[in-house]
Amino acid sequence: MIKRMTVAMAALGALLLIGTPRVQAQMDPAPVNLLDALGSGDIDATFYGNGDESVKGRIRRSAFGPEKIVVEPGTQFWAQREGLQGMTTLGWVPVDLTRSNIAYVVIPTACTNYNLAAPTPLDRMNPVCCPEPRMAALAEQVGRAHPPQEVAQIAVWAIANNPQWNEIAGLVEAKVQADSPEERTEAAEAYRVQAVQLLRAAGVNPTRFRMFR
8 A cells, every 4th residue: 555655656746747847848849940940841931021120921830840940040031132131130039839830920130231222021031041150149149138229230230241330320320310410420329339349249359340440
């Protein structure tokens, strides 16, 4: 009798342990990278432009596809119409497919190029791996620090295009809400200083880029 009670208590303890958050987390599969899942055919997805700060998409998993997807920092979305911006993913973007096999997503981005028009909702965007480790590190830091969009955008342009400050200052100033040109210029300079700090926090040396010299 005592032996049977001991076995029963041990079984109950095992069940309770399985239900604890730590064990449950160990049992849950890790999210699958968007590009890996696309490559294996476990999901299909379509993405479209959404202006200069995000990309919209529809992701559908197959019958045995992963229930959790992640878009990694720095993942690029390239417009399929000539003369349009590429877009850089900012931060980690989780996609949950546990309750439905279809998810509609809005992926936060910054423009990869400064001298091209932003893609529209009619423009198809194809995701590709980030080719630049510094860009991936920066994009991950943006997800941690959540700086103003203008600050993230300046840093992305620095890595992707390495322009002089006077080449993009007008674009930054155009985003500033201010009453006078002087105030817009001052605010843009403040954003530039913050971009330097953001790059350093990401482990990227800002002095390698012309706009910060």
